[in-house]
Amino acid sequence: MEEHEVYEKIQHKTNHRNKIQKAVTYIFLTLWALIVLFPFYWMILTSVKSYGAYNAEHTPAFFTLSPTIQNYIDAFTTVPLVGYLLNTAIFAVATTVIMVIVSTLAAYAFARLNFRGKNLVFTLFLSLMMIPSELVVITNFVTVTNLDLRNTFVGLVLPSVTSVFYIYLLKENFEQVPDELYRAAKVDGTSDLKYLWKVMIPICRPTIITITILKIIECWNSYVWPRLITDDPAYYLVSNGIQEIRENGFGRENIPAMMAAVVVISVPLIVLFLIFRKKIMAGVSQGGTKG
Known part of the structure; x- marks a missing residue:
């Protein structure tokens, strides 16, 4: 009975450690994906801003409420x-x-x-x-x-x-x-x-x-x-x-x-x-x- 309890504790610690490692891995991959994809997002975002709106920004805006396709035209x-x-x-x-x-x-x-x-x-x-x-x-x-x-x-x-x-x-x-x-x-x-x-x-x-x-x-x-x-x-x-x-x-x-x-x-x-x-x-x- 004691051996079974010891085994369960070891298994529980192993599972807990694996969950932590997986969580850290996913967090790291998510952050890395955001870093890699951000330039593409910024490129697309800038492409749908009007010339006037873009030049009027004193600080860069990470979204726009008035997108336009005029730049593509x-x-x-x-x-x-x-x-x-x-x-x-x-x-x-x-x-x-x-x-x-x-x-x-x-x-x-x-x-x-x-x-x-x-x-x-x-x-x-x-x-x-x-x-x-x-x-x-x-x-x-x-x-x-x-x-x-x-x-x-x-x-x-x-x-x-x-x-x-x-x-x-x-x-x-x-x-x-x-x-x-x-x-x-x-x-x-x-x-x-x-x-x-x-x-x-x-x-x-x-x-x-x-x-x-x-x-x-x-x-x-x-x-x-x-x-x-x-x-x-x-x-x-x-x-x-x-x-x-x-x-x-x-x-x-x-x-x-x-x-x-x-x-x-x-x-x-x-x-x-x-x-x-x-x-x-x-x-x-x-x-x-x-x-």
Whole structure:
């Protein structure tokens, strides 16, 4: 009887400790979520304030009783925001499609094909990850300029059609597929491309979807390269288009209209992430697990 009482006391203390730890964890996560989400709330709040109301605030107001959509109307009528969005969509889709094809073929070659010096080549390939992308910007700029590809979509897309990290991620994922499947396919006379299309890609679809979404987000947020390679407003993306809006569109003072433009630009990425967040997490975990 005494042992049972001692066990119940220990169990009670353990449960009490677990409840406290869970409560502290939830409080911390709630505070952290508020910190992370506050800039988005402030951006949306500012975008629905009128220019006069915003400038009349001596201290920032954390809510408004008279929201307006005039800033969003101005965002589409005062500056070519639709053109910036269309250019960015073309750039993101074209770059992502080519990058996924190139990365998938390269990852399959490193994972399944046997050729002389494969490990050495892959090691040298991985070493490129140690080189900051900023160091090759000038080289890419000179190359694209010499090819007379400035202010073209080809010049925008060309330097971004491959990714060492995504190739590595896909290679690790492909290597998790049992070798027996590959040998059985070769016995049946299946070509490597057919095996890749029929077997590897369906099995590794979560990782491929993940790198596709991450590449779209990367292209959408790209700033340095588009800023360097385009000086024609007809080829501006949303990243350098925002700077153009600030300088020659609404002006530096019209912060609410600027925030409305930023909200419009941010919405596609937010929606994309919310829709595919589970696939992104699944793809990253699958790609990073050896089994």
